[in-house]
Amino acid sequence: MQRFEPQEIVVERGCEATPMFSNLTRALPHTLLRFVDALPAEGAATEPSTAKFDAAKKRLYLAKHKGEFLKKCPGSDGQVCCNYFVINFASNCPMDCSYCYLQEYLAQNPALKAYANVDDLLTEAEQLLGKHRRYFFRIGTGEITDSLALDPYIGFTREVVPFFAEQPNVLLELKTKSNCIEELLHLDPKGRVVVSWSMNPQSVIDAEEHGTASLQERLQAARLCQDAGYRLGFHFDPMVEYPNWEHDYEEMVERLFETVDWKRISWLSMGVLRNTPGLKRAIRERLPQTRLITGEQVLGPDGKLRYFQPLRIEMYRKMLRWIRRSAPTVKIYLCMESKQVWEQVFGYAPSCEKELGAQMAPRI
Numbered sequence: 001m002q003r004f005e006p007q008e009i010v011v012e013r014g015c016e017a018t019p020m021f022s023n024l025t026r027a028l029p030h031t032l033l034r035f036v037d038a039l040p041a042e043g044a045a046t047e048p049s050t051a052k053f054d055a056a057k058k059r060l061y062l063a064k065h066k067g068e069f070l071k072k073c074p075g076s077d078g079q080v081c082c083n084y085f086v087i088n089f090a091s092n093c094p095m096d097c098s099y100c101y102l103q104e105y106l107a108q109n110p111a112l113k114a115y116a117n118v119d120d121l122l123t124e125a126e127q128l129l130g131k132h133r134r135y136f137f138r139i140g141t142g143e144i145t146d147s148l149a150l151d152p153y154i155g156f157t158r159e160v161v162p163f164f165a166e167q168p169n170v171l172l173e174l175k176t177k178s179n180c181i182e183e184l185l186h187l188d189p190k191g192r193v194v195v196s197w198s199m200n201p202q203s204v205i206d207a208e209e210h211g212t213a214s215l216q217e218r219l220q221a222a223r224l225c226q227d228a229g230y231r232l233g234f235h236f237d238p239m240v241e242y243p244n245w246e247h248d249y250e251e252m253v254e255r256l257f258e259t260v261d262w263k264r265i266s267w268l269s270m271g272v273l274r275n276t277p278g279l280k281r282a283i284r285e286r287l288p289q290t291r292l293i294t295g296e297q298v299l300g301p302d303g304k305l306r307y308f309q310p311l312r313i314e315m316y317r318k319m320l321r322w323i324r325r326s327a328p329t330v331k332i333y334l335c336m337e338s339k340q341v342w343e344q345v346f347g348y349a350p351s352c353e354k355e356l357g358a359q360m361a362p363r364i
């Protein structure tokens with residue numbers, strides 16, 4: 001995987017005394033450093049623009065996060081929700097997947113930012129977890145960024161893993177398409193941290209997941225994390241349909257279970273490619289060579305375009321069969337799918353988000 005090399009780091013004054021600032025300047029000693037009193041206007045594009053989105057990935061802002069760090073995952077209207085909380089410790093991503101929804105979601109403000117006030121984040125998490133000790137939380141950090149791609153430079157996991165390792169009622173999920181796990185290998189997660197990978201066959205990675213780790217690199221990283229005491233997760237999402245997709249996905253599933261112990265996997269998820277009309281427009285502008293915008297998709301009640309329902313069900317059932325061959329009782333859920341699809345794939349659908357959340361809670 002090609003490592004991130006920003007052309008410039010822009011630091012909001014007030015962040016100089018934070019661990020993130022020290023880590024950044026140590027990891028990228030030759031990168032141009034500029035200080036500003038507040039994020040400049042160039043950090044907030046006024047209209048969507050391909051060039052601005054491309055340029056945004058090459059400049060890293062270190063800033064203070066002003067609002068709340070933790071929020072409930074927004075899910076998708078009419079779909080079964082998995083009751084998940086997210087921490088936004090950064091915004092945008094140094095990698096560049098063709099299907100990335102940030103191209104639409106962050107079109108107005110695509111600046112690549114890392115938030116230095118991690119102490120505020122931990123205070124907020126402590127309040128939430130401490131107030132609801134009888135409730136089990138799953139918290140992720142990969143909603144509007146990749147959880148680990150910036151970690152070798154900002155050292156975020158060094159600040160948060162020791163905190164979450166001590167909490168009795170949470171699993172922290174670090175979701176990535178990178179192999180940036182060096183920091184994690186020096187920490188003790190005490191069973192409270194799941195490192196998870198979004199998985200696709202190498203042909204899809206080559207064509208659509210630009211700048212990410214190869215399938216082999218993701219598998220090797222997963223194995224190292226398993227050996228270091230982390231729980232593992234894998235997300236077959238977005239699954240892409242193309243001629244001979246079955247061969248590639250089946251082979252990927254086999255390689256996964258040859259590399260890691262399925263009993264150390266906390267959860268797997270499956271979800272097919274999703275688009276919105278706005279995202280399709282953004283992709284067509286930025287990455288017209290992709291094959292992801294040409295296939296037939298239908299609009300769902302949540303405003304998202306997906307493959308035809310019978311095709312989705314067929315894809316999930318096949319994946320489930322290949323997974324169950326090696327991992328008969330591993331926990332699997334569908335991401336942003338309707339109850340009808342759940343029933344057709346698993347023979348049941350969770351009655352509510354709490355039920356699904358409880359199913360995903362580990363036996364500790």
Ligand code: SF4
Pocket residue numbers: 092093094095096097099100101102144145146177212
């Ligand atoms: S790794 Fe995730 S956040 Fe980064 S570009 Fe790909 S889809 Fe977007």
